[in-house]
Amino acid sequence: MSIKEIDNKxxxxxxxxxxxxxxxxxxxxxxxxxxxxxxxMATGIAVNTFGYCxxxxxxxxxxxxxxxxxxxxxxxxxPCARLAQLLCERTGMSKVFFSNSGAEANECAIKxxxxxxxxxxxxxxxxxxxxxxxxxxxxxxxxxxxGQDNFHKDFLPLTEGxxxxxxxxxxxxxxxxxxxxxxxxxxxxxxxxxxxxxxxKEFVEKIFEIAxxxxxxxxxxxxxxxxxxxxxxxxxxxxxxxxxxxxxxxGLGGGLPLGATMLSSKMENVYNPGDHGSTFGGNPVCCAGxxxxxxxxxxxxxxxxxxxxxxxxxxxxxxxGVESVDGMGFMLGITTKRPVDxxxxxxxxxxxxxIKAKQKLRLLPALNIPWDLLKSAVETIKTVCNKDE
Ligand SMILES: *Cc1c(COP(=O)(O)O)cnc(C)c1O
Numbered sequence: 001m002s003i004k005e006i007d008n009k010x011x012x013x014x015x016x017x018x019x020x021x022x023x024x025x026x027x028x029x030x031x032x033x034x035x036x037x038x039x040x041m042a043t044g045i046a047v048n049t050f051g052y053c054x055x056x057x058x059x060x061x062x063x064x065x066x067x068x069x070x071x072x073x074x075x076x077x078x079p080c081a082r083l084a085q086l087l088c089e090r091t092g093m094s095k096v097f098f099s100n101s102g103a104e105a106n107e108c109a110i111k112x113x114x115x116x117x118x119x120x121x122x123x124x125x126x127x128x129x130x131x132x133x134x135x136x137x138x139x140x141x142x143x144x145x146x147g148q149d150n151f152h153k154d155f156l157p158l159t160e161g162x163x164x165x166x167x168x169x170x171x172x173x174x175x176x177x178x179x180x181x182x183x184x185x186x187x188x189x190x191x192x193x194x195x196x197x198x199x200x201k202e203f204v205e206k207i208f209e210i211a212x213x214x215x216x217x218x219x220x221x222x223x224x225x226x227x228x229x230x231x232x233x234x235x236x237x238x239x240x241x242x243x244x245x246x247x248x249x250x251g252l253g254g255g256l257p258l259g260a261t262m263l264s265s266k267m268e269n270v271y272n273p274g275d276h277g278s279t280f281g282g283n284p285v286c287c288a289g290x291x292x293x294x295x296x297x298x299x300x301x302x303x304x305x306x307x308x309x310x311x312x313x314x315x316x317x318x319x320x321g322v323e324s325v326d327g328m329g330f331m332l333g334i335t336t337k338r339p340v341d342x343x344x345x346x347x348x349x350x351x352x353x354x355i356k357a358k359q360k361l362r363l364l365p366a367l368n369i370p371w372d373l374l375k376s377a378v379e380t381i382k383t384v385c386n387k388d389e
Contacts, residue, residue, distance in 0.1 A: 025052025103137025196333025231329030321385030
């Protein structure tokens with residue numbers, strides 16, 4: 001049987017896969033089973049921050065792998081401690097909890113906010129506001145946080161205590177926060193799975209103004225927007241605000257599973273020993289890889305991401321088959337005149353891996369994609385989008 005046939009027979013059918021089997025990759029190029037080469041504009045959904053098998057990342061991971069692969073959280077390890085230090089020094093946050101995925105990073109954020117509110121104001125104050133069209137994960141609680149009914153319907157009842165505000169609607173925000181029971185408001189600065197929609201500056205400023213007045217905890221879900229993806233180390237830095245809690249995952253590990261929940265000084269003492277935990281969280285191999293990633297996310301790289309993003313945007317906007325380009329940095333959502341499924345399929349046939357978000361074409365290239373590969377991928381996308389023009 002082929003890999004595809006074995007997978008279809010034995011792997012649970014929770015995913016619709018593209019008809020491609022990848023066997024290896026280097027940088028922004030992935031290689032299929034039949035030897036076909038693809039320019040990767042999706043990076044495993046914003047995970048392979050420096051592409052496939054990046055030399056620096058591979059050696060950081062391999063060196064740690066030869067020393068110590070796991071200890072549990074009953075012991076101290078260098079990579080875990082140093083990554084937490086690095087994250088705090090680069091963000092101004094005070095403490096970090098490590099887990100293995102975005103959903104878990106958000107669970108930790110939600111529990112932290114509920115505990116803060118309960119400790120200070122009593123147990124009735126437990127509602128977490130999130131935004132409509134948001135995506136926060138697949139566990140029963142992070143599904144409840146996800147403001148999209150179609151994700152909920154088969155799994156009811158979900159965790160109680162969530163309500164949803166329309167993104168970028170200040171009137172709705174004011175109405176929904178007019179209650180003494182709001183513990184936190186949780187949001188993505190750029191809604192990823194929801195269709196690559198950035199929050200407006202006015203809306204974000206209003207969230208922080210109300211949160212400040214009412215001591216509502218602000219939780220930034222930077223699982224996708226974090227780690228340089230939007231052209232800033234974390235997307236909140238583009239908006240000039242400081243969240244109380246920042247969760248991240250995807251690109252942090254550069255391809256190994258790692259989630260992090262960063263707590264500001266206001267939140268740093270909310271958890272006591274035994275309140276929360278994770279067997280694998282803070283794994284030394286994953287943390288060693290993440291340190292090598294974070295150390296390279298400097299101003300120069302962020303500048304290049306912004307420049308290349310502008311290039312993609314202007315090239316695509318000047319093309320007949322493209323209606324609009326949304327997003328920030330290397331997190332872009334493109335509205336095409338042709339049906340997006342056809343565009344994704346044909347780009348793949350022509351050697352460019354792209355994905356979609358709702359009905360938009362979504363691009364999430366490696367932060368260090370070289371100019372020649374980027375230009376070539378953009379040419380292919382343009383040709384495919386313009387086929388009917
Ligand atoms: C991907 C994603 C998650 C879920 O992350 P997992 O690692 O799949 O659990 C949560 N929030 C956002 C914004 C995401 O993009």
